[in-house]
Amino acid sequence: MSEGKPIALDAMGGDHAPHEIVGGAVHAVRERGLPVVLVGPPRVLYEALADHNATKEIPIVRAEEALAMDEGALASLRRPRSSIAIACHLVRQGNAGAVVSAGSTAGVVATGRLRLKGQQGVLRPAIAVALPTRPKPSLLLDAGANAEVKPEMLLQFAHLGAAYAETAYGIGKPRVALLTIGSEAEKGNKLVRRAHELLQSSPALHFVGNVEGHDLLTGAADVIVTDGFTGNVALKTMEGAVRYAFDELRQAVESSRLSKLGAVLQRSALRGLAHRLDAEAYGGAVLLGLNGTVVIAHGAARAQSVSAACQLAADLAKGGIVARIGERIAATHRTHRLW
Numbered sequence: 001m002s003e004g005k006p007i008a009l010d011a012m013g014g015d016h017a018p019h020e021i022v023g024g025a026v027h028a029v030r031e032r033g034l035p036v037v038l039v040g041p042p043r044v045l046y047e048a049l050a051d052h053n054a055t056k057e058i059p060i061v062r063a064e065e066a067l068a069m070d071e072g073a074l075a076s077l078r079r080p081r082s083s084i085a086i087a088c089h090l091v092r093q094g095n096a097g098a099v100v101s102a103g104s105t106a107g108v109v110a111t112g113r114l115r116l117k118g119q120q121g122v123l124r125p126a127i128a129v130a131l132p133t134r135p136k137p138s139l140l141l142d143a144g145a146n147a148e149v150k151p152e153m154l155l156q157f158a159h160l161g162a163a164y165a166e167t168a169y170g171i172g173k174p175r176v177a178l179l180t181i182g183s184e185a186e187k188g189n190k191l192v193r194r195a196h197e198l199l200q201s202s203p204a205l206h207f208v209g210n211v212e213g214h215d216l217l218t219g220a221a222d223v224i225v226t227d228g229f230t231g232n233v234a235l236k237t238m239e240g241a242v243r244y245a246f247d248e249l250r251q252a253v254e255s256s257r258l259s260k261l262g263a264v265l266q267r268s269a270l271r272g273l274a275h276r277l278d279a280e281a282y283g284g285a286v287l288l289g290l291n292g293t294v295v296i297a298h299g300a301a302r303a304q305s306v307s308a309a310c311q312l313a314a315d316l317a318k319g320g321i322v323a324r325i326g327e328r329i330a331a332t333h334r335t336h337r338l339w
Contacts, residue, residue, distance in 0.1 A: 004035065005097035005317075006059075007310045008087035011040035011048075012066035013103025015300045021102065022048040024306020025058055032307060034314050037096060039063050039087045061086060067107040069299055077114070084108055088115035091292040098293035098313035100284075102301040108294065109145050109287060116290040119322065121329040124149070125289035126157045127228070127296070128164050129235055133219035136169045140179075140216065140224050143285060144232035151194035154178070154225050158205055159328040160288040161223035167319035168312075169222075177211040177221035179230065185210065191227070199225075204331055213237075284309040286316065288325060293317040 009025050011018045018040060026049070028034045038045050039061045049055045063083040079085065084103055088111055090096035101108050109125070118125055127145045130137035139161045146153065158176045165174035178196055180188035185196055187210060199207045211220050213234060226234070284297035284305070293316050297309040 005095070006035035006037045007313050008061075008090040008096035008099050009036050009038055009306070009310065010084045010087045010099070010101035010103055010108075011038040011045055012063070012083040013069075013101040013108070014297065014306075015069060015102075016302060017066075017102065018044055018048050019051075020302050021306055023052065023303030024301070024310065026052045026054045027303055027307040028310040029054070029057055032311055034310050036310060037061055037090070039083045039090070040066065061090065063087075067103050067111070069104050071104055071107055074110070077110075082111070084111045085115055088112055088292065088294075092116055098295065098317040100295045100297060100306070100309045100313050102284075102297035102299055102306065102309070104299070105144060105285075105296055108296050112287050112290050112292075112294045116292040116294070119289055119291055119326055119329065121332075122160075122289040122325070123153050123156055125287055126153075126160055127231075127285045128161055128288055129231075129285045131216060131224075131238070133217055135219075136171065136222070138216070138219060138222055138224060139164055140226070140231055140235060141288070142226065142228040142231050143235050144228045145287065146228040148229070149191070149227045151191055151198055154191075154195040154227070155198040155202060156289075156329065156332070157225040158199055158202070158207075158223060159332060160325055161225060162205065163321060163324040163328050164286060164288060164316070165222045167316055167321045167324055171222055173206045174222035175208045175220075176205050176223045176225065177208050177215075179213070179216075179224050179226035179234070180210045181212065183210050183212065195225075202332070204328065284312065286312070288321070291322065293321055 011021045014021055025036045025038055028036050037059050040063050042060050042062055045060050063086040065079045065082040067082050067084055084101050087099045091099055124146050126142035128139045128141035129143040131140055141157050141161050162174045165171045180192045208221055284295050287294040293313055295309045295313040297306055
């Protein structure tokens with residue numbers, strides 16, 4: 001992110017907007033030292049900032065409209081002056097370094113595509129989500145932006161994810177895998193088989209082959225690509241499984257005095273595990289392939305999660321994620337022309 005450019009934070013997006021969003025902005029400014037500008041109705045935001053004695057610390061950009069959490073992609077056309085639209089406009093005009101929103105995913109994706117436009121050569125933007133693998137997170141994309149794709153799009157998703165892994169995690173040559181129903185090259189439908197061929201023949205990628213659903217949390221790859229329908233189902237299945245496992249663990253811990261004592265002795269380890277598996281700790285999903293950095297926080301995000309999303313957006317923008325993606329896509333096009 002260029003020095004001094006703030007994060008444009010959509011203050012009206014999310015289940016707990018604007019108060020938790022404003023709380024996240026205050027935390028990002030005071031605890032992380034990040035410049036933030038809030039986008040939304042000034043009177044409401046001024047009152048929320050006053051609750052934190054922060055009216056002089058964080059500027060406000062006016063936006064009187066907001067996308068409701070249950071509104072879809074068409075809302076971006078119906079509400080051209082919404083808070084997320086104005087936030088994207090700030091980035092497009094060079095007055096902000098990145099956008100953060102906890103609003104409707106469909107609305108954020110549609111507005112981002114409309115206001116920021118896709119990068120040159122990018123067929124479709126994709127949503128990348130960090131999975132809690134070790135030693136560093138793995139990236140799953142697409143996680144919901146494109147239900148139907150072509151093989152060439154999956155190839156591009158691999159480059160988008162590789163650029164993210166390089167920028168955010170400092171991985172020199174990210175391992176890329178394709179999510180399908182078997183590890184063999186011939187497994188999967190026509191789309192997946194053709195995508196496998198393209199990935200395998202791309203010299204700019206470290207393609208390690210196919211992975212299955214049970215490999216998602218094993219760290220088998222740094223970047224895992226799939227279509228948005230499959231990716232979204234896989235992601236929500238994992239989230240549900242994690243919640244179920246922790247509910248069962250909690251009941252087991254509370255079942256007897258001896259188990260409670262054991263939990264006390266393992267308190268630090270259990271807290272560490274809970275934090276590592278908490279999706280909100282990673283700051284949110286990233287919409288890659290646009291002319292600007294866009295981070296989509298969880299719809300139920302609280303202040304700490306919003307602050308983490310601002311940090312993620314700042315780190316990606318500062319690392320030049322948009323330029324890095326542009327370089328990868330341009331290099332891919334040059335290679336294909338040589339063929």
